[in-house]
């Protein structure tokens with residue numbers, strides 16, 4: 093088997109008496125979408141934060157591209173190619189769509205902030221940004237102020253910014269939230285093609301999207317992974333149905 097891109101070993105995290113992550117071990121393999129599902133408060137976001145670098149586990153390790161990155165911060169992991177998307181607040185709302193994408197490309201190069209006039213004249217940065225906008229279908233909005241985009245378009249811009257990092261793996265926390273049926277369908281189609289470029293660890297409540305996209309699904313309940321398997325295996329797992337999916341059948 094090809095080596096996984098991302099591995100967590102026995103991650104534990106408590107907030108006071110609450111154990112939000114209990115011995116979580118999972119991996120993300122080349123070319124796959126691995127979905128992480130579970131009821132509200134199960135600890136999905138807490139796990140993603142520990143993988144991205146924003147939150148330090150109490151115990152356990154995170155390996156990315158064969159390297160132990162547990163002690164590295166978010167920026168260092170991002171420079172290695174670990175892209176986390178859908179932190180909407182990361183977009184500068186008063187800047188144009190192109191400016192946001194150029195900023196992403198500048199960050200990918202490890203550059204420090206310079207005046208936009210100079211940055212926008214940098215052909216490499218500009219073409220990386222334009223190519224990313226083109227891929228998500230936002231080229232026509234390049235000159236639009238980001239704050240004027242629809243919710244769905246902002247999500248696509250987040251993906252474009254992540255693409256400028258030339259990521260080796262994506263962490264996505266509820267990308268479909270608030271998109272509506274059409275928007276989710278469009279984003280589902282886009283993510284489907286994205287897995288060949290870089291595998292995706294996907295936290296998502298939209299079960300249609302999860303079952304349409306995921307090569308593997310892990311189910312988290314009370315901070316613990318109770319099952320990992322294909323969509324068919326997870327659908328039929330009695331423990332999963334009882335703990336989670338069963339809620340939807342009622």
Ligand SMILES: Nc1ncnc2c1ncn2[C@@H]1O[C@H](COP(=O)(O)OP(=O)(O)OP(=O)(O)O)[C@@H](O)[C@H]1O
Nearest residue numbers: 107108110112130131132133134135136137138139
């Ligand atoms: N910084 C924090 N301090 C204290 N408790 C926290 C903190 N962050 C998360 N928690 C708690 O940890 C548990 C897991 O939260 P988390 O947000 O990871 O769950 P989730 O599965 O992502 O939920 P949702 O599906 O609702 O987004 C919850 O009980 C939450 O209240």
